[in-house]
Each structure stands twice: as structure tokens, then as C-alpha cells.
Amino acid sequence: MIQEKTPINGISRVDTNAPVIEVKEIYKSFGKNEVLKGVTFSVNKGENLVVLGKSGSGKSIAIKCLVGLVEVDKGEINVFGTDITKLDNNELNKIRVRIGFLFQNAALYDSMSVRENLGFTLKRHAKDLSAEEVENQIKDVLESVGLSEAIDKMPSELSGGMRKRIGLARTLILKPEIILYDEPTTGLDTITSREISELILEIQKKNKTSSIIITHDMPCAKHTGDRIIILKEGIIHAEGTYEELEKSDDEWVRSFFI
Known part of the structure; x- marks a missing residue:
């Protein structure tokens, strides 16, 4: 059953109660450093x-x-119903193409324009597209993400907020079903951070994506999160809504x- 949640800025939050990610008792150590100690959580379809x-x-x-x-030492990670810990690299790549990852620094190629950054990413995964189709998808x-005018700019000409948006555009161009955001508002001023948080919600609504958002930015957590988990020393210490x-x-x- 689909449950409509309270709209935020006119965006209706949806919980379909259908997990697209199920993590079960995962452990990971680096030498004697135990980083994950039996972490279990799930993400529902359409949930942040x-x-x-x-x-x-x-x-x-x-x-x-x-x-x-990173390979887990023990545990199960089901993504779209498949335990990825048992997949070889070719099978894993078929799952990865359905997942977008927005890194902290946006990870743009500095020697390429915005158009070239986006086109390079798209053509790597959709080799049969014509030049016109590539251009249309870039536009x-x-x-x-509200940056049509930046198509011919170089990364060095972009502000921090614009780089984040272009990094997000590069993630979205592959039409991922899951997006992983790693500190999406780090280093941004308050107004730009709010704009990125609103963009995350717009993407959730428009593309029906499921997302995991790692952040230290509590306004971002409050604005974007349907649910929050808190890790402490490698275990989930608390879970619930922001409130x-x-x-x-x-x-x-x-x-x-x-």
C-alpha cells in the first residue's frame, strides 16, 4: 500500500514499503580496526x-x-533483490549502472567542459546513442538541475554549489534508481545548501529514486530524510524520524x- 506523507514545499513524500536495499549483519575490518560490526538496515522504494x-x-x-x-567480511547486501556479495565483477556492474553516486567533491574532470563531462559519462554506458540524442539528454x-547556461563552462569557472549541481546532473543522466549522496552540502553556504536539499527532494519526486544521504548537515537531514539512522562505533545506535x-x-x- 502506498502511503502519502505530509508534503514538504509542495512535494509529497511516498513510502511504498518495498525495500530496494536490504543490508543484513555486515561486518568490515581493516586490520585490527573494526569499522562495521553487524550493521542491518533497509531502504524502501522511493525513500530517502x-x-x-x-x-x-x-x-x-x-x-x-x-x-x-569495498568488500564486506561477512553479511548480506541485497540490492534489487540480489545479494551483491555473491556476484562477480560483470554481474556487479549490471547492478552498479542502476545506482548513482554523488561524491563530496562532485568528481568532475577538470580538463573537460560541462558538456564534455556529461557526454563522456553518458557515452560510456549508452554507446548506441546518436550525437543528437546525447546532446538532447545533456540539455x-x-x-x-537549473544550470542550462553552464553547458560550455569549465569546472574551474563554477562555484561550489554549481559543481555539486553538475555532479548531480552527471549522476542523473544515467537515470539511476538509487542515488547515494556522500555529504551533498559540505562546504556550501546556508542558502546553497538549502537549494541542494530541495533539489534532492525534487529528484525523489520526479524520478521516484531511493536514496541514502550521508551528512553532518542537520538542516539537510531534516529537510530530505524520510527516516534517519545513527551509527556509533560501527553499529546502528538509533533509528527514527528527525522529530x-x-x-x-x-x-x-x-x-x-x-
């Missing part, structure tokens, strides 16, 4: 899950495990909301 935690709590490692960039995705966790009896949990 925010992951909070102090530095070193395992947040970034957890999402890298979801796309096979469409730039319009969706529930803000009122937690646990002093450590409440410290995130001060």
Missing part, C-alpha cells in the same frame, strides 16, 4: 534514508559496500540535534 554519525563511525564505508567498492539533465530522534531519551542521540 539519512545516515548520521561522528567521523570514523563507518558511514562512508557502509555505502561503498553497497556498490562493491535535459542540465535543465533539471522522534530529536526528542530521544538518549543524551548522545540528542547531541546531534543541538
Whole structure:
């Protein structure tokens, strides 16, 4: 059953109760450093899950495990119903192409224009597209992030907020079903951070994406998250909505909301 949630800025939040990601008891160590200690969580179709935690709590490692960039020592990671821990690299790549990853620094190629950055990404995965189709898709995705005028700019000519938007455009051009955001508002001013948070919600509504958002930015967490989990020393210490966790009896949990 689809449950409509309270609209935020006119955007209706939807929970379909259908997990697209199920992580079960994953463990990961680097030498004697135990980073993940039996982490279990799920993400429903169309849901934005925010992951909070102090530095070193395992947040970034957890999402890298979801796309096979880091191999777990033990546990199960079901993505679209398939346990990716049992896949070879070719099978894993078929899953990865359905997942978008927005890195902290947007990871643009500095020697390429915006058009070339987006075209390079698209042509790597859709080799049969004509030049006209590539150009149309580039223009469409730039319009969706509000930066049509930046098509011929170089990354060095872009502000931090614009780089984030172009990085997001490069993720969206492959039409992912899941998006992993790693600190999407880091280094941005308050107004630009709010704009990126609103864009995350617009993408959720328009493309029906499921997302995991790692952030230290509490306004971003409040604005974008349908649900929040908090990692502490490699385990999930708390889970709930922003409002529930803000009122937690646990002093450590409440410290995130001060």
C-alpha cells in the first residue's frame, strides 16, 4: 500500500514499503580496526534514508559496500533483490549502472567542459546513442538541475554549489534508481545548501529514486530524510524520524540535534 506523507514545499513524500536495499549483519575490518560490526538496515522504494554519525563511525564505508567498492567480511547486501556479495565483477556492474553516486567533491574532470563531462559519462554506458540524442539528454539533465547556461563552462569557472549541481546532473543522466549522496552540502553556504536539499527532494519526486544521504548537515537531514539512522562505533545506535530522534531519551542521540 502506498502511503502519502505530509508534503514538504509542495512535494509529497511516498513510502511504498518495498525495500530496494536490504543490508543484513555486515561486518568490515581493516586490520585490527573494526569499522562495521553487524550493521542491518533497509531502504524502501522511493525513500530517502539519512545516515548520521561522528567521523570514523563507518558511514562512508557502509555505502561503498553497497556498490562493491569495498568488500564486506561477512553479511548480506541485497540490492534489487540480489545479494551483491555473491556476484562477480560483470554481474556487479549490471547492478552498479542502476545506482548513482554523488561524491563530496562532485568528481568532475577538470580538463573537460560541462558538456564534455556529461557526454563522456553518458557515452560510456549508452554507446548506441546518436550525437543528437546525447546532446538532447545533456540539455535535459542540465535543465533539471537549473544550470542550462553552464553547458560550455569549465569546472574551474563554477562555484561550489554549481559543481555539486553538475555532479548531480552527471549522476542523473544515467537515470539511476538509487542515488547515494556522500555529504551533498559540505562546504556550501546556508542558502546553497538549502537549494541542494530541495533539489534532492525534487529528484525523489520526479524520478521516484531511493536514496541514502550521508551528512553532518542537520538542516539537510531534516529537510530530505524520510527516516534517519545513527551509527556509533560501527553499529546502528538509533533509528527514527528527525522529530522522534530529536526528542530521544538518549543524551548522545540528542547531541546531534543541538
